[in-house]
Amino acid sequence: MKQACKFHFFLFLILSACTPEPDAAKLDAFSKNQLHAWNQKLTEVIVKDIFTPPVASRIYVYPNIAAYEALLPSYPAYQTLTRQLNGLQGLPTPPAGKEHYLPAASIIAFSTVAQKLVFAQGDIETYEAEYIKQIKETDIDEEVLENSIAYGRMLGNRLLNWIQKDGYKERTALSRYILMNEPGKWQPTAPGYMPAIEPHWNKIRPLVMDSCAQFKPLPPTSFDTTQHSNFFKESMEVYQTVKNLNKEHKEIASFWDCNPNISYTRGHVMLFHQKISPGGHWMAIASTVARNKNLDLMQTSETFTRVAISLFDGFISCWDEKYRSNVIRPETYIEQYIDASWDPVLQTPPFPEYPSGHSVISGAAATTLTHLFGENVAFTDSSEVPYGLPVRKFNSFYHASEEAAISRLYGGIHFRPAIENGSKQGRMVGQFVVTKLHTRKNAAKPPKEIAQTEE
Template sequence: MKKPFTLVSLLLLVWGVVAGCQDKNADYSRAAANPEFVHQSVNKLTDIIMHDIFSPPVASRIYTYPQIAAYEVLLHDYPAYQSLEGQLNGFKGIPQPTPDSVYCFPLASLHAFLTVSRSLIFSSDMFDAYEAQLYKQYREMRVPKDVFNRSLRYGQAAAKSILAYAAEDGYKQTRGYRHTVSQAPGRWVPTPPAYMDAVEPFWSRIRPFVLDSSSQFAPGTAVAFDTDKESDFYKDVLAVYEATSNLTEEQRQIASFWDCNPFVMHTTGHVMYATKKITPGGHWLGIAGIASRKAKADMMQTLETYLRVSVSLADGFISCWDEKYRSDCIRPETAINMLLDEKWVPLLQTPPFPEYPSGHSVISNAAAVVLTDLYGPSFQYIDSTEVAFGLPARAFNSFEEAAEEAAISRLYGGIHFMPAIVNGAMQGKEVGAHVVSRIRTRKEAVAIKE
């Protein structure tokens, strides 16, 4: 015998339908916080930076501001994390969300990232298809329309405040400045094949993110130029010449793996063209992505990783470039052609800026210190960042090991003297340690466990 359909039954049925809809809508919060969206967005930015051929220092700046925007928005979903307001030089935070309003903060975070990124690059249209697909995925998660639109508006407001912060860092004021090539012996001069002007000669004027000044961790004085065969400088020149004359296949692979030179030029007859490569900062952000994926970091931990590494890279370049244009040192290619062998060419193409210190040595060690703080001193991983460029992946037992290899690769490539490598590595470690001590992303510092 069937039971009568009572008012209570009807209410229970309605409650069940409503609850089911709420559960379906609630499901989007888990799907929305997928760290892969962060990885994909960073990778897309790397593709555009490479396409637009930004210099390594400029690329480091482009990476950092979008990370700050994304981090500051997403932390509203993660109470264990804290704002960078008062931690980054001159940073006063972003607008706060409206109280008692519902947001999809992962969506707002990504929108802030993409909006800031678009303003810092040339080819912003390269984001169009990616951004449309990203938002389509969020709509398919059944994010309510009002929440969706409110989240985009908040991401836009956050991006606007970050771009205002970026506008005060001195970047625009240094555009168009050129380096005057010195005629003094031992100073940097443009190198073949393109004989390009020096890159970013006034980068030390850019506001650092956490350094007290661009010269805070200046390395020791460069070895003085001296053509005497008994001098330290001549011995350094000879060391590069001999090392590059007896490279093993492994050393050649190491040099190529860490090349990361977006300025490589090729000459065929009267035609000159460039090969587009990832910047050294882009390589280390690739490592940051590999590490966070391996550690199964959530969306906030992933952003935290990219953010802290980005800051270390940006301040590392500011610190390094400060000394480069103070020392204004000659490159091995010029010195060897002058003193030992006029036909000698390095394995890697010489980048267009002064020699001392080694930029790879500085920024690699800065990033390695930050990554070690996050993931520990014995984090093993396989670096596949360069596979897309036809190079095999390399395995490392720690970030420090990778940084050491990146540094020595510049000797194998024939583009740095040993003092620039050794002193640059020390400088980078100091920068990295300063970033670790200054930036507190978590209210209680806890390392991400593998």
């Protein structure tokens, strides 16, 4: 009997030695950069699906909110976005009596929401399956993983109930946009003469703003074709800038083009070239700085979420004014009243001119990032490298946003007031989000280690 007991004891030791114990350090190292990877994957899908810039901002923001809320119970210094974002309340918490690994729940919540916002749902599903396979290789406890997946899925689905009430589906039932055949009003431009993009985007529910018109910019310059008028002078500035463009300014225009769907003709065939959206460019900047700062997972989630929210509300604010003022594009005006053979450097996007979308959303994103990390944060922006463009270096987030804004003049697609007033509008949106949205419980600003600037 003693011999049998001794045998079973040694057998237990052998089996225990063969059973891998979860390696917390390995698991956390695996999880640390997952939000970077998932936002990059989301960008790839957005480019593939050819979503417009406003719609792309919607696709970025909701999965990141899901990831943030799923992580929250593990980080008591942070607070929920419920009752801070318009209409958001009643989110579930992890079921009691079960052990969870919330970084995994966070990714599943992100994936669950993202799948419902894109056309290429299968790409997200495949990426999720690969994620689950990889996290299992860290020797995470199977029951803990199952609990985490279930919680992430539950939270994601609950958020989808809120998301579906933001007016996105209803906008398709609204009346078709009708061109205004009046002097000074927007008209489609070559080569595709595409119809107006998202004329009803101001019907989308903002996340933090009280209304789409909360931050209306100053009125645009009154349309005029006489040579002494301000409008003619602004048009001549665009005309002369493009005709005398130097190499540096041309590079700036190309770097910030961010046109998700450039069309061009080859013979009798029209072809298309897809690129990153303006919002996607700023999400990539957020990722770059978060990596540079070596942020932990929750800090990274906070960064992505706050930037995405500022972009989302920025697009709503911008598009509200675009279809109210309905200003003609430089290309149309210059070809009609100055030089019929003139062409812009960049392809004119299919929506009204005022204000500049790049200026608005860049001002909003830069204000958010400056709040999180401080002024004079130098960084290298490699967002456009996958699209054949070199890196650019910036001394601060506002430096980048100002370059993004003026790039529209260099590209020949915006007048100066749309750029300057758009930048002011974006900064007001960003500052409102900074002031009203609280992700930390006991600090008006992020702690010192987050707000530090880079040398």
